[in-house]
Amino acid sequence: MLNDEEAQRVSKFLSLVLRHKPETLGITLNEQGWTDVDRLLTKLYHRGYQISRDQLKYIVETNNKKRFAFSLDESQIRANQGHSVEVDLGYVEKQPPALLYHGTAMRFIDSIKADGLRKMNRHHVHLSSDEQTAYMVGSRHGKPVVLTIKAGEMAMAGHVFYQSDNGVWLTDTVPTAYIIVRNL
Ligand code: HQG
Numbered sequence: 001m002l003n004d005e006e007a008q009r010v011s012k013f014l015s016l017v018l019r020h021k022p023e024t025l026g027i028t029l030n031e032q033g034w035t036d037v038d039r040l041l042t043k044l045y046h047r048g049y050q051i052s053r054d055q056l057k058y059i060v061e062t063n064n065k066k067r068f069a070f071s072l073d074e075s076q077i078r079a080n081q082g083h084s085v086e087v088d089l090g091y092v093e094k095q096p097p098a099l100l101y102h103g104t105a106m107r108f109i110d111s112i113k114a115d116g117l118r119k120m121n122r123h124h125v126h127l128s129s130d131e132q133t134a135y136m137v138g139s140r141h142g143k144p145v146v147l148t149i150k151a152g153e154m155a156m157a158g159h160v161f162y163q164s165d166n167g168v169w170l171t172d173t174v175p176t177a178y179i180i181v182r183n184l
């Protein structure tokens with residue numbers, strides 16, 4: 001089996017090719033983001049990521065954020081969210097809880113206060129249902145700040161929310177009126 005470090009290395013590369021740059025590995029994603037597992041394994045092999053189908057399954061199953069999913073027959077694989085390439089993941093609109101959380105870094109706060117939350121390079125703004133996850137997401141960018149988002153009010157005002165297979169809440173944009181900034 002792969003050790004944690006190797007699994008993480010492959011997982012990072014998979015995030016890159018399944019979300020952002022399939023062309024760097026010479027694969028293509030279909031409209032729903034799927035790519036063929038056999039072809040992916042062959043391409044990975046030639047790129048120095050010599051993993052078996054079982055090892056790929058292990059990575060998909062143990063990934064800490066459930067970033068990837070297999071099709072039912074396990075012939076195809078895709079990323080569950082986070083794409084920058086155009087894909088239609090078939091998200092279904094869902095009623096959010098009253099409050100959601102967004103983790104960001106202190107250095108972005110002034111800009112967020114001015115413009116609200118924008119999706120930047122992704123297809124959606126990503127929100128979490130718990131503060132701890134948001135805190136961890138924010139730490140990736142610097143000194144973390146957790147923003148509270150009045151998601152219930154947003155939904156009532158007509159903003160659409162989706163939830164990805166791995167539980168992340170997604171919406172287009174969060175205007176400043178729905179953002180509570182605390183503890184600064
Ligand atoms: C910030 C991870 C200035 C935003 C996590 C964030 C997540 C603004 C950064 C997923 C802004 C974008 C997404 C504005 C937003 N002015 N900065 N108006 N609006 N920002 O990485 O939410 O590891 O694209 O606060 O678990 O950090 O990829 O988004 O700090 O679910 O699987 O712009 O990524 O998952 O950063 O993270 P990102 P994110 P993975």
